[in-house]
Amino acid sequence: MNILKFGGSSLASPDRIKLVAETVQKHLKTGPTIAVFSAFGGVTNDLLYMAELASKEDIAYKEILAKNEKRHLDAVKALIPVQSQSGILSKVKNEFNRLETLYEGVFLLNELSNKTKHVVSGFGEILSSLIIAEYFKSIEAEVNFVDSRELIVCRNTNEKVQVSYEETYNNIQKYFSDKKSGLFIVPGFVAKTLQGVPSTLGRGGSDFTAAIFAGAMDVEELFIYTDVNGMYTANPSLVSQAYPLKNISYEEAMELSHFGAKVLYPPTLQPLLDKQIKIHIKNSFKAEEEGTVISKSSKENFRWVTGITHIDSIKLLNIEGSGMVGIPGFSKRFFEVLFQENINVVLITQASSEHSICIAVKDDEAEAAKEALDLAFEVEIDQKKIRPVHIEENVAIVALVGDSMKSHHGLSGKMFSALGNNNINIRAIAQGSSERNISAVIAKKDVKKALNTLHEQFFEVPSKELNLFITGVGNVGGKLLAQLQKQEKYLLEKLRLKVRVLGLSNSRQMAFNEEGIDLDNWEKALGNGETANKQGFFDKVNKLNLRNSIFVDNTASAEIASWYKEYLANSISVVTCNKIACADDFANYQQLQNLAREYGASFLYETNVGAGLPIIDTLKNLIASGDRIQKIQAVLSGSLNFVFNTYDATEPFYKTVEMAMKEGYTEPDPKIDLSGVDVARKILILARESGLRMELEDIEREDFLSQESLNSENNEKFFELLKRDEPEFQEIYKNAEKNNAQLKYVAQLEDGKAKVGLQEVGSDHPFYNLSGSDNIVLFFTDRYSQQPLIVKGAGAGADVTASGIFADVIRIGKK
Incomplete structure (x- = not known):
């Protein structure tokens, strides 16, 4: 039959x-x-x-x-x-x-x-x-x-x-x-x-x-036809990487179905277990597919964990108080009340101190359970021996299931570590003595993130998915997207990183795709997007609540920088080339660092100093290894270095500045670079990374431009004033030439003080032969007191800045 x-x-x-x-x-x-x-x-x-x-x-x-x-x-x-x-x-x-x-x-x-x-x-x-x-x-x-x-x-x-x-x-x-x-x-x-x-x-x-x-x-066998290809490693509507299981045991199927796997109604197994009748779960629309076979043994499964499942229609009930400690029969009374009310307990956990009992019940039974328990323990509650039952809502249970889990050490640790690394807080834990199921109660909003995190940990080829949300797609942002597209295969094969861009924004429009934006056609996707809105962009990223989410800021906007704390406080990492946040008030800088630590997010800004050069990373490693900074000397503006390496007094100074703008070495407003404010911000960041509490106004700045040009209202007026001041630039250049020196805009930090300004550099100095738009940093430390540690290379340009942001993204992926 x-x-x-x-x-x-x-x-x-x-x-x-x-x-x-x-x-x-x-x-x-x-x-x-x-x-x-x-x-x-x-x-x-x-x-x-x-x-x-x-x-x-x-x-x-x-x-x-x-x-x-x-x-x-x-x-x-x-x-x-x-x-x-x-x-x-x-x-x-x-x-x-x-x-x-x-x-x-x-x-x-x-x-x-x-x-x-x-x-x-x-x-x-x-x-x-x-x-x-x-x-x-x-x-x-x-x-x-x-x-x-x-x-x-x-x-x-x-x-x-x-x-x-x-x-x-x-x-x-x-x-x-x-x-x-x-x-x-x-x-x-x-x-x-x-x-x-x-x-x-x-x-x-x-x-x-x-x-x-x-x-x-x-x-001998029963065929159950449904609309999916069997029982999956996880709910495929929440975990896109989930796949059907070929074989599982009755016990595993029972655990999975009990914990929300809707393919199979839990009592179904009861009449089949003793007679060992095989169950075939198959797809009505693809009847030729293998589906899942449920039988006595699942030895063909080579993984320790068979499946991941969840229940989201629950509430937690917690009863606690000193009056519970050492009182025989308390638990009997507690569970007897629930039995009499015909309330099923989904999960139980009790502190070894006997100070509290926590249970999970179906959400529609929680109020009845609380009412019955509060009535049963009315005397103890009146005497303040225990507190009234507390109901916690908006929670869910996620569970690992597998017959082989009991013979493999460390699975609980891997589970909790994976959840913790994504800032998913665990409210309660339960594990049966059979070790076939490890359950954790988490916030309902984190279910999708948790399931994907655990599936990545236990079922996928060892790789890590990074979900990027990028604002600013101009020079730097465009180069970053091109680099991500070019290196996609390499990242997956060599570094086991799957990097997806899920959100893009410029100053006018923003676009999202939860499956990932096609980087071949990102301009079209952005063009078809909605009106840009910084609150809306954050709300969308936060609502998606994906594991390993990273907000990437490729702008120079103070307004966007002001949103970093919102992202970090929601466990969303921030990668930025925008110096404004790290050069803001020290209290704000410190708050961002603290938020990153508190919420398990990364806050990386290597490109704030030296574009793609590992300057901040080198400094952090020196400090972390116990070295102490004595002095930092640096040429930190690729724009200014390009300008003074190019200017030779044969062409007007303003022409050289125009060339730097055209080559993309300066900001759209070149005063930002030529004023030295940008360099001051960079040395301020290095000072703070060295452990100093310093503000931007503490940086001594020696201007080579007139105050009138620095205060000019627009680029047109600025260039008119540069033309007017040409004799002064000629004089500065000729004085350096007469002294056989090069002009370099130098930043220096020593004895807790910092300054920036244009200097003449002699031929015996490491800065003398610095060409093009290169940057250089000399670290004088206790270990490098005579010969400094030198970091040198291209310090400006969209390509190298994008590569520095890319490197920060990879750092997060390799954590």
Whole structure:
């Protein structure tokens, strides 16, 4: 005997029903077949919703009832030839008439009992099975409609259902004792009580129906057809990298289904376990796919962890107080109260000090549990021995499941470390003595991030996914995107880093794609985006709540820099070439450093000094290794170095500045570079990284430009003043030439003081031969007191700045 079950999503339309029929006929060729059917997709929800509306005297239920009746009648007309429709149309209308009568009763009484809920919710399976049975008749199959309510007997306790297996098995075996061929259509989910009252087996009970028939008939295997390719390593709608499991054990399936894997209804395994009946979970729409086999052993799985799952419809209840410590029987009283209220406990954890007990229950049972417990411990609460039960909402459970977990050390550590590194706080932990399940309670908002983090840790090729949100896509940003695109394959193969750009913004527009923006067409994606908004950009990044999120700032905007603390406080790392934040008030600089540490985020700004040169990183390593800075001398402006390396008094100074602007060495407003403010910010950052508390106004600045030009309102006025001041630039150059010296704009930090200014540098100085736009830094330390440690190289330009940002992103990936 073949036993099959088809879920509601497999029956959502006439075309899908025809596809299901093809699968049934293939099984039918191998022998008699029992096919169990759910209601059409979404119908059971409607049936219960209509009952709720009717109980509230809301006549809107009538409109929904009419839509459902039309849907079923339309299915009949689409599936069955006209000449054969009258009988089934009459049956369908009769069932809807009965439903209408039940709803009218609920409406008039303004009351909805559990018994009525059971009765109305089972109509979907009866209707679908009647229609499908008639369809098989129309294609000349040998069909029998079997009303499972006449065979499956159950006992109801409130909303809990228990099957009377002995009576049920006898009924099924007796019915099929003389049935040796043909197709038997069975409605899932429905049953009757010992008193003959219609009932159901609980939501998802069609699986259970099929399992009951399989257990009664003692078959070797049961086929459950659904809309996915089996049971997955994680929920594929939340974890895009999840994949189907080929083999799992009954116990693993039980854990996964209990903790939210909706492919299988938890009680389904009960009738199959003792008889070791294999379960095949297969896709109705891809019946040729392997799917998942559930059996006694899952030894073919080579991983320690079989699956990751979660429950998000829970609440935590916590009871604590000194009156619990050392009191025998306290836990007995606690759980006895819950038993009497028929409340199921999903998770339990108790402190070894006995000072508190924490449990998780279904969210719709939390208030009843609190009320019952507070009443039971009323005396202790009045005497302040314990506190009233506290309910914590907006939480969820994530769980690792696997038979082999008990034989592998360190899995808990890996789990908690992975979650902690992504700033996912764990509220409670539970692990059974079988070590088949490790569960952690976390905030509901972190579920997707947690599942993806754990899946990456335990199931994927050892790699790390970085999710980038980039603002500023001009010179530097454009080069960064090009570098990311070019190095994508290298990063994945050599560094095991999968870098995705999920958000882009310039001053006008912003665009997001949770699957990743195509870097071949990022300009088009941005052009089709929405109006740029800094609050909106942050809100989107924060709402996505993805692991390893990085905000990249390629601008020179003070307003964008002011948002860094928001990102860091939400565990989103920040990488920036924008110097404003680190050169802002020391209190703000310190706050950003503290936020990064507190929330486990990275705050990296290597390109603030020397573009792509490892200047800040070198300084940090010196300090971390116990060295002490004596003096720093540096040429830190690629723009100014280019200008004074190029200017030779044969062409006006302003022409050289124009050339620097055209080559991209200066900011759009060249005063930022030529004023020395940019260099002052850089030496300030190095001073702070050296451990000094210093503000920008503490930097002594020697200007070579006139105050009038520095205060000019726009570039046009600025260049007019440069032309006017040409004789002064000529004099500065000729004096240096006469002294056989080069002009360099030098920054210096020594004895807790810093200054910047234009200097003449002699031929014996390391700065003398510094060419083009290169930067150079001399670190004089306790270890490098005679010969300084020198960092030298290209210190300006979009390419090298982008490469420095790229390097910071990689640093985060390698943490």
